[in-house]
Amino acid sequence: MIRFILRRTGSLFLLLVAVSFITFTLFQLGPADPASAACGQECTPERVQEARVALGMDQPFFVQYAEYMRGLVADRMIGAPGAESLCQWPCLGKSFQTNENVSDIIARSLPYTFSMAIGALVLWTLSGVGLGLLAALRKGSPTDKFIVGAASVGVSLPIPVTGLFLLLVFVNQLHLLPFTTNEINSPFGPQGPWAWVLNYLLPWIALAVLFSASYIRVTRTNMIETFGEDFIRTARAKGLAPRTVTFKHGVRAGITPVVTMLGMDIGLLLGGAVLTEQIFSVPGLGFTAVRAAVSGDLPVTMAITMLAAFFVIVANVVVDLAYAAIDPRVRLQ
Amino acid sequence: MTQSQTSPTAVAAPEPAAFLDVRNLSVKFPTDDGVVSAVNGMDFTLDRGQTLGIVGESGSGKSVTSQALMGLLKGTSAQVTGQALFQGKDLVTLSEAGMRQLRGRNIGMIFQDPLSALHPFYTVGHQIAEAYLVHNKATKKQARAAAVDMLGRVGIPSPDMRFDEYPHHFSGGMRQRAMIAMALICEPELLIADEPTTALDVTVQAQILDLMAELQQETNSALILITHDLGVVAEVCDDVLVMYGGQCVESGPVDEIFYDTRHPYTLGLLKSMPTLTTASGKLNPIPGSPPSLLALPQGCIFSARCEYASMVADGLCHKQRPEFTAEAGHGTRCHLGGEQLLTIRTSR
Numbered sequence: 130m131i132r133f134i135l136r137r138t139g140s141l142f143l144l145l146v147a148v149s150f151i152t153f154t155l156f157q158l159g160p161a162d163p164a165s166a167a168c169g170q171e172c173t174p175e176r177v178q179e180a181r182v183a184l185g186m187d188q189p190f191f192v193q194y195a196e197y198m199r200g201l202v203a204d205r206m207i208g209a210p211g212a213e214s215l216c217q218w219p220c221l222g223k224s225f226q227t228n229e230n231v232s233d234i235i236a237r238s239l240p241y242t243f244s245m246a247i248g249a250l251v252l253w254t255l256s257g258v259g260l261g262l263l264a265a266l267r268k269g270s271p272t273d274k275f276i277v278g279a280a281s282v283g284v285s286l287p288i289p290v291t292g293l294f295l296l297l298v299f300v301n302q303l304h305l306l307p308f309t310t311n312e313i314n315s316p317f318g319p320q321g322p323w324a325w326v327l328n329y330l331l332p333w334i335a336l337a338v339l340f341s342a343s344y345i346r347v348t349r350t351n352m353i354e355t356f357g358e359d360f361i362r363t364a365r366a367k368g369l370a371p372r373t374v375t376f377k378h379g380v381r382a383g384i385t386p387v388v389t390m391l392g393m394d395i396g397l398l399l400g401g402a403v404l405t406e407q408i409f410s411v412p413g414l415g416f417t418a419v420r421a422a423v424s425g426d427l428p429v430t431m432a433i434t435m436l437a438a439f440f441v442i443v444a445n446v447v448v449d450l451a452y453a454a455i456d457p458r459v460r461l462q
Numbered sequence: 463m464t465q466s467q468t469s470p471t472a473v474a475a476p477e478p479a480a481f482l483d484v485r486n487l488s489v490k491f492p493t494d495d496g497v498v499s500a501v502n503g504m505d506f507t508l509d510r511g512q513t514l515g516i517v518g519e520s521g522s523g524k525s526v527t528s529q530a531l532m533g534l535l536k537g538t539s540a541q542v543t544g545q546a547l548f549q550g551k552d553l554v555t556l557s558e559a560g561m562r563q564l565r566g567r568n569i570g571m572i573f574q575d576p577l578s579a580l581h582p583f584y585t586v587g588h589q590i591a592e593a594y595l596v597h598n599k600a601t602k603k604q605a606r607a608a609a610v611d612m613l614g615r616v617g618i619p620s621p622d623m624r625f626d627e628y629p630h631h632f633s634g635g636m637r638q639r640a641m642i643a644m645a646l647i648c649e650p651e652l653l654i655a656d657e658p659t660t661a662l663d664v665t666v667q668a669q670i671l672d673l674m675a676e677l678q679q680e681t682n683s684a685l686i687l688i689t690h691d692l693g694v695v696a697e698v699c700d701d702v703l704v705m706y707g708g709q710c711v712e713s714g715p716v717d718e719i720f721y722d723t724r725h726p727y728t729l730g731l732l733k734s735m736p737t738l739t740t741a742s743g744k745l746n747p748i749p750g751s752p753p754s755l756l757a758l759p760q761g762c763i764f765s766a767r768c769e770y771a772s773m774v775a776d777g778l779c780h781k782q783r784p785e786f787t788a789e790a791g792h793g794t795r796c797h798l799g800g801e802q803l804l805t806i807r808t809s810r
Contacts, residue, residue: 368566
């Protein structure tokens with residue numbers, strides 16, 4: 130167990146280094162010119178050069194990268210000569226755009242992304258697994274066909290379509306829900322948990338429609354397969370109640386692929402749901418990342434990319450641990 | 463328990479309550495390609511303390527028969543008709559809830575492959591104790607004690623330790639012992655064993671058969687042993703029922719089936735058994751393959767593979783399905799007369 134965690138932590142670090150290096154390289158190879166962007170309009174070549182020095186972009190590539198990585202473990206001075214400011218470790222740099230500490234930007238965006246992810250996750254897991262199980266239990270019935278059909282529709286509806294449709298119907302026409310506001314980013318805020326739920330309900334539904342469709346399919350397929358297993362027949366032959374057969378013997382055995390999917394999706398979603406955040410104007414990680422990438426804000430882009438990678442890797446470790454908890458045969462290895 | 467008749471019969475007359483009385487049991491599966499007639503009009507009776515062997519090749523309807531008796535086809539698309547009176551209750555028409563009361567407590571079942579039949583995520587002991595807890599008002603502790611005791615009785619060493627192990631920790635033979643423990647923990651009066659030794663080593667097979675016979679004696683239960691292994695049948699069964707294409711083609715006491723064989727299919731099965739004295743080392747299979755259960759032939763269902771069909775006049779075997787006729791508890795479904803059979807047997 131300890132060896133497992135140590136090994137996974139080690140690979141986590143290696144992967145993060147790789148991700149940071151690749152992002153850094155791609156950024157340098159790309160057309161983005163942060164210096165001209167930073168110096169604003171009506172810029173003379175001299176002022177661009179000054180900006181370049183201030184951003185540290187006059188240095189060779191490897192020096193820049195090494196300096197950035199050093200900041201992760203030690204304090205670092207950032208800024209033009211004579212106008213430097215201290216960036217305490219772990220230093221993710223300062224925004225090229227606002228000169229704000231990147232860690233502050235991340236800390237500000239993260240609650241929005243968490244708020245979106247958690248609700249959507251609960252919603253789509255419950256609906257996806259629940260409907261998938263129902264379809265599997267009623268295999269071949271009209272209920273099953275309806276659910277499978279709805280899943281096919283759901284999976285082919287892109288977020289902009291569902292998102293804008295929901296906004297149009299529930300906010301614009303029916304006035305049932307408020308438009309998403311930036312003032313609420315946690316259920317523990319002054320407005321209380323209910324306002325939080327209402328505020329994020331539409332993005333949750335938009336994400337859930339998209340995600341639960343694939344959960345329905347995977348759950349249904351796996352549960353149908355599991356219900357055909359010999360051990361289910363054994364459980365029935367023992368005289369167990371149908372509920373026990375379905376849940377204790379069936380679902381536990383058939384749910385493992387869903388756990389894998391869930392882990393991957395949580396990881397991806399925590400890195401920022403770019404489209405959903407854009408459409409509902411939620412200033413989460415995805416929203417911030419897009420803005421940073423467009424304006425050539427390297428430190429912010431780097432930080433969000435690494436954070437997204439971090440979430441995906443950690444989610445994978447959690448999936449592996451969950452697997453071992455569910456399936457005793459995995460514990461051997 | 464009144465001893466009415468110890469051998470399987472096809473007599474349609476009402477009998478004084480037999481322990482298990484199966485009449486005209488049929489199972490059909492509607493599929494996209496048509497209706498599959500898996501079992502067609504099975505008749506047999508069984509008493510406590512007796513062992514009935516159901517023999518036949520793959521797809522002959524052996525397992526479907528057992529699942530129909532167990533009520534495991536309820537809730538599926540399968541259409542089960544006929545009658546299966548178990549202590550006066552008709553297993554065919556009994557509700558799923560009523561069937562659930564019988565399963566595990568009055569009728570136990572052992573399956574072919576114990577690895578896939580045991581749940582991989584629960585300990586062996588948990589699964590056995592679970593079977594005990596469904597039908598007994600007991601605490602978990604009592605259930606554990608009962609399960610440990612049962613594991614000991616089926617010959618698993620240090621059962622208290624093995625209780626907490628998972629099926630993948632057990633060897634094949636041990637798993638089948640655990641299956642038997644699970645099926646027998648509530649001491650059912652009827653045990654259905656569906657190919658219990660097929661997935662096991664030959665040496666382990668004998669041990670498992672001995673164990674089942676021993677436990678059957680202890681509880682005086684009835685046993686239906688489904689197998690394609692005639693050696694197993696000869697060893698443990700009192701009566702034999704030979705199935706082909708979902709029909710019973712021959713049934714009777716074990717000795718008569720082996721030494722007074724009356725159906726060419728049974729003969730073929732016996733001939734195809736390898737013996738130590740077969741010099742060539744070649745096997746003698748029955749040529750051809752079983753008929754499609756989607757469209758059974760009009761005549762005798764074995765006629766296409768029967769090497770003696772030409773002995774019957776007018777090609778009757780291909781035109782008309784023979785009736786099941788029985789005398790003294792030994793019945794067969796064949797157009798061949800007694801003298802013709804004698805010729806066939808002596809010519810072997």
